[in-house]
Amino acid sequence: MYKIQTLNKISEIGTDVFDKSKYSISDDCANPEAIMVRSAKMHDMQFGDNLLAIARAGAGVNNIPVERCAQEGICVFNTPGANSNAVKELAICALLLSSRKIVEAASWAASLKGTPDAPKTVEGGKSKFAGPEIAGKTLGIIGLGAIGGKIANAAEALGMKVIGYDPYLSIGAALHLEPSVKIVTDINEIYANSDYITIHMPYTPQTKNTIDTDQIAMMKDGVRLINLARGELINSEAVVKAIADGKVAKYVTDFADDVVLGVENVIVLPHLGASTPESEDNCAVMAAEELIDYIENGNIKNSVNLPNASMNAVGTKICVIHKNVPTTIASITTAVGNEGINIENMVNASKKDFAYTMLDVTGDVPPTVEGKINAVDGVIRVRIIK
Numbered sequence: 200m201y202k203i204q205t206l207n208k209i210s211e212i213g214t215d216v217f218d219k220s221k222y223s224i225s226d227d228c229a230n231p232e233a234i235m236v237r238s239a240k241m242h243d244m245q246f247g248d249n250l251l252a253i254a255r256a257g258a259g260v261n262n263i264p265v266e267r268c269a270q271e272g273i274c275v276f277n278t279p280g281a282n283s284n285a286v287k288e289l290a291i292c293a294l295l296l297s298s299r300k301i302v303e304a305a306s307w308a309a310s311l312k313g314t315p316d317a318p319k320t321v322e323g324g325k326s327k328f329a330g331p332e333i334a335g336k337t338l339g340i341i342g343l344g345a346i347g348g349k350i351a352n353a354a355e356a357l358g359m360k361v362i363g364y365d366p367y368l369s370i371g372a373a374l375h376l377e378p379s380v381k382i383v384t385d386i387n388e389i390y391a392n393s394d395y396i397t398i399h400m401p402y403t404p405q406t407k408n409t410i411d412t413d414q415i416a417m418m419k420d421g422v423r424l425i426n427l428a429r430g431e432l433i434n435s436e437a438v439v440k441a442i443a444d445g446k447v448a449k450y451v452t453d454f455a456d457d458v459v460l461g462v463e464n465v466i467v468l469p470h471l472g473a474s475t476p477e478s479e480d481n482c483a484v485m486a487a488e489e490l491i492d493y494i495e496n497g498n499i500k501n502s503v504n505l506p507n508a509s510m511n512a513v514g515t516k517i518c519v520i521h522k523n524v525p526t527t528i529a530s531i532t533t534a535v536g537n538e539g540i541n542i543e544n545m546v547n548a549s550k551k552d553f554a555y556t557m558l559d560v561t562g563d564v565p566p567t568v569e570g571k572i573n574a575v576d577g578v579i580r581v582r583i584i585k
């Protein structure tokens with residue numbers, strides 16, 4: 200029985216994908232084979248020897264020690280695109296919230312309950328909540344992946360001019376963009392020309408404070424900023440100061456911190472981007488399928504720390520996670536050959552410092568093989584899947 204530990208609430212549609220005669224799922228189990236997680240912070244966790252994989256039911260993996268996991272032979276998956284529509288819809292909502300003073304107006308209207316002539320009062324007071332339309336304005340998007348690309352197309356459909364910046368734009372993502380979306384190669388063009396700026400890229404130590412005082416200084420007066428990606432991408436102190444100075448008209452963020460909470464013209468949402476039943480189901484199903492294919496077949500799809508690799512084997516599969524260094528593959532195949540085993544098929548792929556080799560072997564696989572491969576310099580983990 201494989202044990203799957205859930206660190207956050209995972210949609211039942213996803214956990215139902217596991218065959219319960221082979222898998223047990225619980226939020227509290229010792230030494231699981233796999234972990235399913237959403238936003239729980241895992242950097243300080245120690246992992247048991249059985250842990251083969253972690254699946255992030257979502258996009259961002261900054262809550263997971265991805266590099267350490269690879270070093271420990273733990274494959275980390277995410278679910279690309281599975282929650283992108285939910286975030287796109289919240290981003291369109293945020294664009295409107297940043298323009299039309301909807302939050303303030305609704306809360307003012309609610310405050311009129313019990314007053315003698317509310318209908319008359321609202322008509323008299325509504326002018327202070329007027330705000331501009333988004334049609335005809337320029338939206339700058341930083342990061343044109345699954346979410347940014349969908350927002351670009353939706354904003355175009357709403358009559359906005361869209362400019363986007365993404366130095367690592369994939370061909371697939373580019374092909375999904377409406378031809379009218381203008382792609383710029385200098386991020387400063389986004390800052391200089393946008394009425395609204397929204398950011399949709401991963402948070403890493405390198406992308407911390409991508410938008411800070413200097414970037415805000417380049418922006419148009421009255422710019423509206425949206426951050427549904429990660430709080431650390433935009434310096435909260437810099438934005439709050441720019442709001443006080445009148446430079447930034449509004450900041451809508453999905454990430455609460457003590458600097459932005461309660462500040463006028465900042466709308467803080469409680470990390471709601473992916474909180475729709477549809478996206479929670481999509482992410483959980485994709486995460487479960489990735490784990491099952493890895494645990495049972497050794498196939499890797501959508502890993503963030505190991506390469507994608509899959510193979511239909513005719514015999515036994517020997518799956519090896521190893522360092523991406525010269526002679527390791529040769530040493531592994533020699534170790535297998537020395538045990539009298541013939542390799543019928545082989546797949547090898549690498550991602551940065553790590554590599555994955557799958558061998559399809561026929562005939563008896565003596566129990567000594569695992570130890571022999573493990574003894575090869577650079578080998579991190581060996582699994583034999585019959």
Ligand SMILES: NC(=O)C1=CN([C@@H]2O[C@H](COP(=O)(O)OP(=O)(O)OC[C@H]3O[C@@H](n4cnc5c(N)ncnc54)[C@H](O)[C@@H]3O)[C@@H](O)[C@H]2O)C=CC1
Pocket residue numbers: 257258259260279280282283286341342343344345346347364365366367368369372399400401402406427428429453470471472473474
């Ligand atoms: N608020 C929420 O609930 C959610 C937030 N997110 C956040 O949004 C981020 C993006 O999600 P997806 O679009 O699904 O990921 P994605 O991987 O499809 O797209 C990210 C894009 O950012 C680009 N990028 C990377 N570094 C960049 C840089 N320095 N400058 C500009 N672009 C850069 C990549 O090339 C890629 O096209 C996630 O990493 C996550 O942090 C994602 C889902 C839900």
Ligand SMILES: O=C(O)CCC(=O)C(=O)O
Pocket residue numbers: 237238256257258259260282470472473474
């Ligand atoms: O699971 C969630 O609610 C958070 C989603 C998210 O931030 C992500 O997918 O990166």
